[in-house]
Amino acid sequence: GNSVTQMEGPVTLSEEAFLTINCTYTATGYPSLFWYVQYPGEGLQLLLKATKADDKGSNKGFEATYRKETTSFHLEKGSVQVSDSAVYFCALTTNTGNQFYFGTGTSLTVIP
Amino acid sequence: DAMVIQNPRYQVTQFGKPVTLSCSQTLNHNVMYWYQQKSSQAPKLLFHYYDKDFNNEADTPDNFQSRRPNTSFCFLDIRSPGLGDTAMYLCATSRDRGAVVETQYFGPGTRLLVL
Numbered sequence: 644g645n646s647v648t649q650m651e652g653p654v655t656l657s658e659e660a661f662l663t664i665n666c667t668y669t670a671t672g673y674p675s676l677f678w679y680v681q682y683p684g685e686g687l688q689l690l691l692k693a694t695k696a697d698d699k700g701s702n703k704g705f706e707a708t709y710r711k712e713t714t715s716f717h718l719e720k721g722s723v724q725v726s727d728s729a730v731y732f733c734a735l736t737t738n739t740g741n742q743f744y745f746g747t748g749t750s751l752t753v754i755p
Numbered sequence: 756d757a758m759v760i761q762n763p764r765y766q767v768t769q770f771g772k773p774v775t776l777s778c779s780q781t782l783n784h785n786v787m788y789w790y791q792q793k794s795s796q797a798p799k800l801l802f803h804y805y806d807k808d809f810n811n812e813a814d815t816p817d818n819f820q821s822r823r824p825n826t827s828f829c830f831l832d833i834r835s836p837g838l839g840d841t842a843m844y845l846c847a848t849s850r851d852r853g854a855v856v857e858t859q860y861f862g863p864g865t866r867l868l869v870l
Contacts, residue, residue, distance in 0.1 A: 677858070686761075686845050686864040687798070732797065736857075743859055745797035 645670045647733050649746035656723055656753050664718040664749045666707075666733035674735040676700075676709050676716040681730045681748070690718075690731070723753045758782050759862035761846050767868045768836055776831040776865045778846030786852050787829040788859065789821060790845040798845055804829060805852055836869045843867075 650665040668674060675694040679687040691700030696711035705720045716733060733746040760779045768774045778787065786805050790798035802811045804823045818840075820832040833840055843864045849857035 679861070684866070686759075686843075687847075687861040689858060689860070692858060736859075742800060743798075747797050748795070 645744045647746040653750040659722045662720040662723045666716045672737035674737045677734045679732045725753045728753050761862040778829045780848045784848035784850050786849045788847040789831050792843040841869045
């Protein structure tokens with residue numbers, strides 16, 4: 644079946660620290676992978692995506708590379724800011740349907 | 756510039772009192788989805804519409820219903836809310852579905868509290 648596993652949170656970092664949030668997946672078919680971000684009290688916003696192996700998605704200083712050999716899509720940012728404090732969801736969908744499978748989310752708090 | 760709009764943003768209802776949540780979109784997308792997200796959990800798909808074709812998830816309770824009167828609007832009806840239905844309800848859209856992988860675009864959500 645299809646599923647996404649994210650590293651457990653919460654994660655607390657100091658401003659300008661390096662961020663990694665791990666995401667691994669299992670999928671039938673050929674998945675596309677996504678990172679969504681949810682700020683407090685708001686809905687999900689698409690952060691970045693990758694639709695095939697070795698693709699790198701990037702946005703707002705965040706990056707994630709689709710690694711088929713390790714079934715991973717880890718989110719990274721070189722220098723986090725207080726405004727990056729949010730919950731980050733890894734998700735996948737496949738070309739066999741339009742169901743999105745979300746991980747449980749990782750809460751990030753960045754302190755000044 | 757809002758693309759997926761949800762109303763109201765916050766809703767308080769009493770146990771057993773029907774409630775309707777609204778979603779509208781300016782993207783002219785064919786597919787509209789409703790998700791339930793409980794505190795500190797991942798969003799859970801309730802159902803989706805592909806054009807006028809309704810697709811229910813197998814484990815969605817009968818208490819939850821949906822209507823899509825036109826391309827732009829979709830409603831979530833909870834016929835008899837229970838305390839366990841307290842959650843954030845997220846509406847999302849995608850241009851299409853099926854063989855082509857489509858990004859889903861989410862609204863800001865409606866936070867429902869059942870007392």
